[in-house]
Amino acid sequence: MNKMPRVVVTGVGIASCIGNTYLDVQKSLQECRDGLGPVTLFSTSAIHPVGEVKIDTCAKEGKFRIHAIIDHAVQDALSSSGLLEEKHAYKDIGISLGTCTSGMTEMEDSFSLLKRGEKNKIPLSKPLSMGIVIDDIALQYGIHGIKMLFSTACSSSSNAIACAFHSIRQKKCRAMIAGGADALCRLTYYGFQSLKIMAEGKCTPFQTARKGMNLAEGSGILVLESLESAQKRNAKIYAELIGAGTSTDAYHMSAPDPMGKGAYKAMKISLDCASISPKEVGYISSHGTGTPQNDEIETIAIQNLFAECSCKPWVNSIKSYLGHTLGASGAIASVCAINSLETGFIPPTLRLENMDPKCDLRHPPQGGIKENISTALVNSFGFGGNNTSLVFKKFYE
Amino acid sequence: MVITGIGAVSPFGITKDIFYCNYLSNTKPAFVSKNTQFFGQNYTYKVYDIPSIQEPGIPSSLQRRMRSLSLMSVISAWRCLQDSGLEYSKYQDSMGIVMGTGWGEIDSIYSLLMQATETAELSISPALFHTSVHNAPAGHLGIFLESKGPTLTVTQGDQSFESALSVGNLLLESEQCPIVLLGGADTFFDLSVLEKNTDNEASSIISKGSCFFLLELETLAIERNAKVYAHCVFLPSCTVQSEQDIHEYACDIKSTLSDQCYHADEPIDLVLFTGNLPSSLWEREINLVKKILDGKPSYLIFPDAPLSRPTQTSEDFLGSLAILEKQKLPARDFFYLDNNEIKQAAWINADHAIKKILFVSVSSQGTHSLFLLENSADRAS
Numbered sequence: 001m002n003k004m005p006r007v008v009v010t011g012v013g014i015a016s017c018i019g020n021t022y023l024d025v026q027k028s029l030q031e032c033r034d035g036l037g038p039v040t041l042f043s044t045s046a047i048h049p050v051g052e053v054k055i056d057t058c059a060k061e062g063k064f065r066i067h068a069i070i071d072h073a074v075q076d077a078l079s080s081s082g083l084l085e086e087k088h089a090y091k092d093i094g095i096s097l098g099t100c101t102s103g104m105t106e107m108e109d110s111f112s113l114l115k116r117g118e119k120n121k122i123p124l125s126k127p128l129s130m131g132i133v134i135d136d137i138a139l140q141y142g143i144h145g146i147k148m149l150f151s152t153a154c155s156s157s158s159n160a161i162a163c164a165f166h167s168i169r170q171k172k173c174r175a176m177i178a179g180g181a182d183a184l185c186r187l188t189y190y191g192f193q194s195l196k197i198m199a200e201g202k203c204t205p206f207q208t209a210r211k212g213m214n215l216a217e218g219s220g221i222l223v224l225e226s227l228e229s230a231q232k233r234n235a236k237i238y239a240e241l242i243g244a245g246t247s248t249d250a251y252h253m254s255a256p257d258p259m260g261k262g263a264y265k266a267m268k269i270s271l272d273c274a275s276i277s278p279k280e281v282g283y284i285s286s287h288g289t290g291t292p293q294n295d296e297i298e299t300i301a302i303q304n305l306f307a308e309c310s311c312k313p314w315v316n317s318i319k320s321y322l323g324h325t326l327g328a329s330g331a332i333a334s335v336c337a338i339n340s341l342e343t344g345f346i347p348p349t350l351r352l353e354n355m356d357p358k359c360d361l362r363h364p365p366q367g368g369i370k371e372n373i374s375t376a377l378v379n380s381f382g383f384g385g386n387n388t389s390l391v392f393k394k395f396y397e
Numbered sequence: 398m399v400i401t402g403i404g405a406v407s408p409f410g411i412t413k414d415i416f417y418c419n420y421l422s423n424t425k426p427a428f429v430s431k432n433t434q435f436f437g438q439n440y441t442y443k444v445y446d447i448p449s450i451q452e453p454g455i456p457s458s459l460q461r462r463m464r465s466l467s468l469m470s471v472i473s474a475w476r477c478l479q480d481s482g483l484e485y486s487k488y489q490d491s492m493g494i495v496m497g498t499g500w501g502e503i504d505s506i507y508s509l510l511m512q513a514t515e516t517a518e519l520s521i522s523p524a525l526f527h528t529s530v531h532n533a534p535a536g537h538l539g540i541f542l543e544s545k546g547p548t549l550t551v552t553q554g555d556q557s558f559e560s561a562l563s564v565g566n567l568l569l570e571s572e573q574c575p576i577v578l579l580g581g582a583d584t585f586f587d588l589s590v591l592e593k594n595t596d597n598e599a600s601s602i603i604s605k606g607s608c609f610f611l612l613e614l615e616t617l618a619i620e621r622n623a624k625v626y627a628h629c630v631f632l633p634s635c636t637v638q639s640e641q642d643i644h645e646y647a648c649d650i651k652s653t654l655s656d657q658c659y660h661a662d663e664p665i666d667l668v669l670f671t672g673n674l675p676s677s678l679w680e681r682e683i684n685l686v687k688k689i690l691d692g693k694p695s696y697l698i699f700p701d702a703p704l705s706r707p708t709q710t711s712e713d714f715l716g717s718l719a720i721l722e723k724q725k726l727p728a729r730d731f732f733y734l735d736n737n738e739i740k741q742a743a744w745i746n747a748d749h750a751i752k753k754i755l756f757v758s759v760s761s762q763g764t765h766s767l768f769l770l771e772n773s774a775d776r777a778s
Contacts (some may be wrong), residue, residue: 090634090642091649100530111514114436128500130531131554135762144636147764148560151501151531151552159549166571172633186513187506191526246547246573248494248539254527265545293705384536384696388547 004061006170007242008395010235011223011386012072013082015181016322017051017216021076024341029347032368034216034321036277041184044276048198049307050184051216051323064127067136068154070181073219074211083175083224086233094145096164096171097134098156098180100327103127105185125140128364131248133181135253145173151327153382154287155246156180157220158330162388165226173390179331181219188326189215195254203290204351205317206299213289216323220331222338223268237395238341239338242288242375243274245309249385256294256381260301263287266387267377279309281348281391282373288317289379291362298379299359314369315361320350334390338378341394344372399571399773400650400718401623402481402611404473404580407712408604413480416712417719422730428602439551440607445705454479455541463537464504469607470534470582471541477578477609478542482623484540491495492572494535494548495580499562501531501552501708504584507583531764534582546574551647555673555704557581558608558711559758559766560636565612566631575617580609581708601703608711611714625654625773626718630657632767644679647688650767658753658769665718665769666751668734670711672759673704682759687737691754696742697732710758717754721772 010318014020017035020029025322028035036049041267051300055072078084083093107127126132134149146167150159155182163180182188192215199211222241230237247269249262258262286298295317306312318336325332340346348364355363378390398706403413408426410416415646418424428443432670448612452472460468478485478530485492488548506529512520530536532550539548547568551560565579584605589639632653635647668686670679679699686697718728751772758766 001596089632090645092636107510108513111510115514117436119685128503128506129554130552131499131503131557134553135760135764138636144642146563146634147553147636148564149551149553151550152548153530153532163549166567166573170567170570172567185528187509190513190521191509191523191529194521194523194526196523227451246549247550248545250539250543250545253533253536262545293777316580341624342440382532383530384532384548385596386532386536 003227004173005226007165007224007238008227008230008240009169009222009338010225011077011083011237012228012238012335012338013075013077013080013221014332015053015055015069015072016218016332017053018322020055020072022080022335022339025336026343028102028321029336029339030345031346032350033348034202036323041086042186044189046193048193049202049214051214052184054304056062065105066099066102066181066183069183069217070133070137070219073179073181073221073355074141074177076147077177077221077223078141081235083223091145092145092174093143094147094167094176095134095138095143096148096160096178097178098150098160098327099133100153100156100182101188102130102133102150104187105183108186143177147292149386152386153384153390154326154329155380155382155386156327158380158388158390159246161222161331161334161390164248165241165244168224168226175223175225178220178224179219179221180328182217182326184217197289197291202351203320204356205288205290205320205349206295206361206363207352208354208356210290210292211296212291213298213319214323216325216326218325218332219336220328222331222334239341239392240395241390242393243391244386245268245269245273249387251385254383255387256297258297262296262300262385262387263301263379263381264304267296267301268377268378270389270391276375278306281377283338283340283376284313284315285376285378286317287350287379288319288349290319291306296358299361302361312362314346314364316347316349316364316366330378330388333378334392337378337392341373341376341392344370346371398566398612398629399615399618400610400626400629401613401618402477402483403626404475404477404480405715406447406450406469406473407596407608407746408447409712411447411450417716417723420716420719421723421725439749443602445602445665447605448545449613459541464502465605466502466529466582466584467534467537469605470580473504473607474538474580474609475610481611483611485504488576489543490545491574491576492544492546492564494538494544494549494578495561495565496535497557497708498534498550498552499557499583501532502529505529510776519750524544525584554760554764555707556758556760556764556766559706560678562629562768563634563766569612569614572628574613576613579610580607581711582607583706583708606712608715627721628771630654630769632769634755634760634766636764638763643685644688647685650689653774654769659771661754662728665695665753665755666756667696667698668757669698669713669717669759671700671710674759674761678761681731682757683739686757690734692737694733697734697739701729705734714756717756717770719771720751
């Protein structure tokens with residue numbers, strides 16, 4: 001029988017408003033510290049807090065902000081994995097990323113310059129061509145295998161990870177750099193403001209009378225690898241990716257299916273793919289944006305899937321720490337979930353003191369909870385009714 | 398994997414049959430000049446346009462709500478499903494949708510950028526915002542078809558369609574879906590016009606269009622007695638530039654062809670190249686093909702103009718299917734590779750049936766996406 005390879009995580013990298021290394025983020029989560037604050041990247045009269053990444057983006061001349069953010073996370077992940085330190089064949093390693101807005105920040109700057117009658121510094125087509133992000137990263141690190149770039153709104157990076165997972169299982173390559181990134185820009189800030197789903201204070205998903213989300217930027221990157229390859233080079237294994245599931249609501253472009261059928265289906269497929277039952281899941285990193293509708297519907301889906309479990313999984317939203325990073329959110333949540341599997345610490349949804357009765361899930365208390373969980377489910381849902389769930393497990397031989 | 402459905406909305410043919418006819422007779426549409434204004438400056442540019450399209454199978458209220466890219470995508474995907482004869486309701490829960498687009502909903506993005514730049518920040522239109530995401534066309538398609546399986550959008554410049562093909566294949570191989578509706582679509586991109594004007598470059602003709610294909614497992618196609626346009630062998634996709642890489646890549650391709658072709662010993666009849674490659678780099682591609690063909694003869698077709706939009710390569714793919722189905726080469730310049738020598742060719746050997754086409758897409762960075770299309774009748778035999 002042609003057995004599919006097991007897929008393990010051998011590198012993790014992150015750039016976020018709560019830290020730019022895996023250990024920094026771990027510290028922020030354990031100290032229950034968020035990174036949300038006022039917008040400094042552009043001027044606005046609005047007061048919705050955001051999560052900005054604090055890295056020197058100017059150092060990369062001619063590169064876009066998103067490139068600097070993703071490059072930081074890729075470097076972090078690759079240095080923790082040691083993957084490129086050894087000789088590899090040209091097609092052995094691939095890359096799969098997700099993003100929503102690519103170089104929109106620079107596009108907006110160009111438009112502003114042109115409006116003032118000044119000369120534009122970059123070709124207008126470049127910032128909008130999302131393919132440039134992955135081409136540049138692949139070129140920079142000499143990655144010659146499969147390249148895939150997903151743009152499925154807020155589930156982009158989860159889909160990138162899911163397809164990287166299947167690529168390794170189908171033996172198309174032995175390792176993939178997988179994840180995603182998005183940079184803050186006016187278009188999404190004003191756009192979500194127009195939808196009236198941004199909180200004027202720090203967001204509190206699942207809270208009674210919650211006011212919405214906080215927009216943010218960041219990047220999460222995983223090095224996924226076949227177990228055989230990881231063991232051959234004696235790599236540190238952070239966790240195992242055992243399942244992925246994707247579904248579509250087919251209901252509305254921006255509103256979720258009111259019964260949460262699509263979200264339920266994505267979670268169910270991911271567990272089936274992992275060959276585990278709901279009772280084996282100890283923790284769910286929810287999509288948990290903090291908007292009234294999304295949190296309520298995700299709750300319905302989780303309640304339905306885990307209805308038969310006598311011990312319900314813990315559920316939190318890491319967006320209460322670092323905001324909604326859009327296309328990067330699934331990958332960043334995955335990095336945080338892997339951290340929980342490693343440390344046994346499940347951070348709380350920050351500021352959640354009065355749970356909405358319609359969001360009746362097993363939320364960790366403020367201060368977090370220490371529990372030796374072995375399996376974590378990560379949810380990502382996006383515009384277009386796109387739902388993706390990933391299942392990570394503590395690594396056992 | 399087999400291709401069992403085709404749908405097209407293109408300036409080169411607003412239906413598959415018209416497209417086939419125009420492609421094989423090398424009939425190009427007439428371009429039109431359009432004007433645009435950008436921060437007080439006027440620009441004129443040339444486009445291959447598509448006349449207003451309507452599809453009776455799609456509710457007119459939905460057609461009115463969609464912008465150009467989504468409308469073209471939904472119509473061509475719907476026609477593809479109709480063409481395939483698939484009893485679609487059986488697969489609503491499991492069918493995959495994969496869409497490739499280079500620029501996405503550029504109309505909406507452009508309008509939003511203008512709103513954000515020219516007027517107050519609070520003037521952003523919420524309806525425009527949620528249709529500005531790259532996956533808006535796939536989202537509309539999922540809603541229209543009530544399709545609950547994976548609905549993915551990939552974007553990778555000039556190779557967005559090829560990426561959609563590969564991801565579609567992955568969905569089938571990993572048994573996530575039994576059937577995948579996949580395609581490419583792009584629309585006019587005003588900003589590229591401004592750029593060419595700014596840099597005083599000769600402006601090329603830009604266009605819009607969409608092609609969709611139904612990809613399924615051969616076993617399912619046989620079970621439902623579907624018409625098979627071609628068998629598709631997915632060859633390794635990767636970035637190769639150096640001589641050593643090219644050599645290793647050619648060996649990999651040959652090995653995959655030997656494993657996966659029904660008649661591996663029979664020659665490849667035609668190599669169809671596509672992509673936006675500077676002329677200096679085509680030599681590298683010819684060397685790759687020479688290594689793959691191993692001295693065996695084949696016809697070669699090169700792109701006759703720069704791509705007029707990122708997913709125009711989906712039309713070259715459709716052109717390959719036209720050649721296979723009609724057993725006719727397009728009425729344009731092509732070449733013949735014999736004993737590793739390239740000659741200008743005329744299509745003189747009427748008995749030389751085209752059973753296999755190697756579709757070679759390459760980007761300027763050396764990213765290769767190769768597919769082998771085999772004539773279904775030949776393979777069935």
